[in-house]
Amino acid sequence: FLSTSRNKNLLLTIFQENFSTYINVLFEIHIDLSIETIILTDISSLSSISQDKEFLFNRNSLLKIDSIEYDSINNLWNIKLIASNNEKKCIHKYLKWIQKEMDYHSSMIYFGHLLWNELGQMNQAKNYFHILLKLLSNNDIDISKIYIELGHINNEIGEYNLALQNYQCALDIYQKQIPNDNINIASSLNNFGIVYKNMNKLNLAMNYYQQSLDIYESSCSENENRFHRTNPMINMGLAYRDKKDYDTALTYLTKVYNIQCDILPNDDPLLANSLINIGNIYRDKHNLNQALNYYQQALLIQEIAYSDDHLNKAKTIRIIGIIYYDKQDWQNALNYLNRTLKMYQCLLSNHNNIAMCYGDIGNVYEKMNDLDLAFNYYEQQFQIEEQYLCLSHPNLILHFDRIIDILKKKNQIEKAIELCKEKLLILKNILGIEYESHLRIARILILIATLYEDKNPREAHQYYEQALEILEHNKNEEIFQICLSTMINFYWKCRMFDRALMCQMKLLNLRRSTLSSNHLDVAYSLRDLARLYRAMNKSNEALQYFDQSLHILQSKYGSEHIDVKKIQKEIIDLKDIVKSLSSNADEDYNNRRCSNAHKAFFIMPQENLTSQSSTSSFDTKTKSSTSDSASAICVII
Incomplete structure (x- = not known):
C-alpha cells in the first residue's frame, strides 16, 4: 500500500522544513471512488498526526499522468495523477511492450539502455556500462551485450571508430560462443552497417546489411525472428534511397511493411514509421499525391497510438505540411505547419524544432508574397537559433541570408546593410580575436558587398576583398564557392x-x-x-x-x-x-x-x-x- 495525505498544506509545511537539494516533486492523486480496482482506506484515527488525514491505497493502482507543472512559489514540481479504470487494456499493452524491450536484455543491461535511449543520459550510461565491464567476469553472459550498448552510445554521439571497436568486441565474443548463423551475429553485422552509413561509407554499410540478411534467411524459417529481420531490411531500403535507387528501396521498405502488418497490431507506431519511409521514397520520386497518401495513413495510426501531443506525431504533421508546400497548396501547408508549431510549443521550450517551424511557415508566406509576415517568422526562427546553436552552425549563416534576402525583395537595402553591420559589431564583441577569421564574418561581408554592388561598386569591391582574405585562411568549401561565384559575377558586370x-x-x-x-x-x-x-x-x-x-x-x-x-x-x-x-x-x-x-x-x-x-x-x-x-x-x- 501507498500512504499519503489529504492535507496538502500540511505536506507543504513538512516539505519546507525538510527542504532538499534534489529535485522536489509533489504527487497530487485524484481517485474516483467508483473504480472497483482501487482499494482505499482512511487511517486518520491511527495516525500519529491527527490533522494529517492519512489514507492508504493499493500500489498496483493504475494512475494516468494528467499534467506536470512547476510551482515556483513552493519550488517543486506538481505532478497530477488521475486514477484510471482502463486497467486491463493498459496493463496488457505495457507488459507486451516490456516483454519486447526485455527480449534481448537482462534487467541490469536494460537499466543502462534506458539511461541513454529514453533519458538521453549518454555519459552516465557510458560510465555505468564501463563499471559493469570491471565488475563482471570475462565469461559473463552479459559482457557481449554491454559492448553492444557501448557501441550504440558511441554511434549516437558520433564516436564512430569507438563504436566499431565495441561492436567488434561483441562480435568476437559471439563468434567464440555461438554458431556463425546465430541471429545475435546477424544483429551485430547490422550494427556495423549503421555505423558505416553514418561515416558515409555506403557501399561498406550495404555489405554488412546483406551479410545480416543472409544469416536470417539461411538460419531462420520464414516465420522465425521476422520482427528482428526487418531491421537490416529497413536499413538496406534506406541505403538504396541514399543511392537514389528508389525502386529497389521501395521493394525493401514495402516488404518490411507487409511483414509488420502480419505481426503487429493495426495501431502500432512501427507501422506508421514504415508508411513514412515509403512516403519519403514517393516524395523523392516527385509523386507528391502518393507520398501524401502514405503520410496521412501514418498520421491516422499515430492519432490512435498517441492520443495527446507527441513528437513523432508532430514530425508527421510537419511532413504533410511540407508536401502541401511542394504542391503549392499554401493554405493547407499553413494549417499543418501551424499545428506542428503549436504541438512543439506544448512539448518543448524554445527548442530548435520550434525554430524550424517558424522557418517553414516563413517559407510559405514568402511564396505567398506576404514578405512582412515572412520576415517576422524568419526573425523568430533566427532568434531561437542564436540562443541554442553554436556560433559557427551553418543554419545561422543560411537563415540570416534569408532575412537579408527578404529585405532586398522589399527594396529595403539601407535597412539590410544596417542589420548586417549591427550583426558584425555584435559578433566582434563575442568572437574577440577569432573575429578576423570566422566564417560567419566572411559570409556577412559578402552580403554587404552584394548590397553595395549597384549603389557603390567601389565599396562592394572592398567588402569582397575582406571576405576573400578570411576565406583564403579558413577555406569552408561551400562559403568559399559562394564568395568566388558572386565576385565573378560582380567583376563581369564591372568589366574587371x-x-x-x-x-x-x-x-x-x-x-x-x-x-x-x-x-x-x-x-x-x-x-x-x-x-x-x-x-x-x-x-x-x-x-x-x-x-x-x-x-x-x-x-x-x-x-x-x-x-x-x-x-x-x-x-x-x-x-x-x-x-x-x-x-x-x-x-x-x-x-x-x-x-x-x-x-x-x-x-x-x-x-x-x-x-x-x-x-x-x-x-x-x-x-x-x-x-x-x-x-x-x-x-x-
Whole structure:
C-alpha cells in the first residue's frame, strides 16, 4: 500500500522544513471512488498526526499522468495523477511492450539502455556500462551485450571508430560462443552497417546489411525472428534511397511493411514509421499525391497510438505540411505547419524544432508574397537559433541570408546593410580575436558587398576583398564557392576581367581539389573560364577550356543534351570569329557577322591598356567609351 495525505498544506509545511537539494516533486492523486480496482482506506484515527488525514491505497493502482507543472512559489514540481479504470487494456499493452524491450536484455543491461535511449543520459550510461565491464567476469553472459550498448552510445554521439571497436568486441565474443548463423551475429553485422552509413561509407554499410540478411534467411524459417529481420531490411531500403535507387528501396521498405502488418497490431507506431519511409521514397520520386497518401495513413495510426501531443506525431504533421508546400497548396501547408508549431510549443521550450517551424511557415508566406509576415517568422526562427546553436552552425549563416534576402525583395537595402553591420559589431564583441577569421564574418561581408554592388561598386569591391582574405585562411568549401561565384559575377558586370579571371581560376581549382575530375561542377567552371577568356580576346585559351568542358559534358549527358549543343555552337562561332579576323576582312563584314552570331558586344581596349581592366574605375560608363583606335570584338556571355 501507498500512504499519503489529504492535507496538502500540511505536506507543504513538512516539505519546507525538510527542504532538499534534489529535485522536489509533489504527487497530487485524484481517485474516483467508483473504480472497483482501487482499494482505499482512511487511517486518520491511527495516525500519529491527527490533522494529517492519512489514507492508504493499493500500489498496483493504475494512475494516468494528467499534467506536470512547476510551482515556483513552493519550488517543486506538481505532478497530477488521475486514477484510471482502463486497467486491463493498459496493463496488457505495457507488459507486451516490456516483454519486447526485455527480449534481448537482462534487467541490469536494460537499466543502462534506458539511461541513454529514453533519458538521453549518454555519459552516465557510458560510465555505468564501463563499471559493469570491471565488475563482471570475462565469461559473463552479459559482457557481449554491454559492448553492444557501448557501441550504440558511441554511434549516437558520433564516436564512430569507438563504436566499431565495441561492436567488434561483441562480435568476437559471439563468434567464440555461438554458431556463425546465430541471429545475435546477424544483429551485430547490422550494427556495423549503421555505423558505416553514418561515416558515409555506403557501399561498406550495404555489405554488412546483406551479410545480416543472409544469416536470417539461411538460419531462420520464414516465420522465425521476422520482427528482428526487418531491421537490416529497413536499413538496406534506406541505403538504396541514399543511392537514389528508389525502386529497389521501395521493394525493401514495402516488404518490411507487409511483414509488420502480419505481426503487429493495426495501431502500432512501427507501422506508421514504415508508411513514412515509403512516403519519403514517393516524395523523392516527385509523386507528391502518393507520398501524401502514405503520410496521412501514418498520421491516422499515430492519432490512435498517441492520443495527446507527441513528437513523432508532430514530425508527421510537419511532413504533410511540407508536401502541401511542394504542391503549392499554401493554405493547407499553413494549417499543418501551424499545428506542428503549436504541438512543439506544448512539448518543448524554445527548442530548435520550434525554430524550424517558424522557418517553414516563413517559407510559405514568402511564396505567398506576404514578405512582412515572412520576415517576422524568419526573425523568430533566427532568434531561437542564436540562443541554442553554436556560433559557427551553418543554419545561422543560411537563415540570416534569408532575412537579408527578404529585405532586398522589399527594396529595403539601407535597412539590410544596417542589420548586417549591427550583426558584425555584435559578433566582434563575442568572437574577440577569432573575429578576423570566422566564417560567419566572411559570409556577412559578402552580403554587404552584394548590397553595395549597384549603389557603390567601389565599396562592394572592398567588402569582397575582406571576405576573400578570411576565406583564403579558413577555406569552408561551400562559403568559399559562394564568395568566388558572386565576385565573378560582380567583376563581369564591372568589366574587371582580370579580377574575374583570378576568382574563376580559384573556383576551378577548389572544385578540382574536392570533386572528381569529371564532375559537372568542374565542367561548368571550365565553360565559364572559357567564356571569360573569350571576353578578354584570348581565343586560344578560350577554345582550350571549351574543349575540356565539352568532353566532360558529353561523357555525362551524351551528344543531344542542350548544354552540349550550346558549347559546340560557342566553339564553332569562336573559331569563325578567329578565322574571319585572321583573314583581314573589312571591319563592317566582321561586325555584321559577329552581331548575327553572338548575343553580347564588348569594346576591348588596346593591348597596352588590357592590364588596366582590373584596376580602373568601377564606373562602367567610362569603360565603355574608349578611344577611336580600339578594336571591336564580339564575344558571347
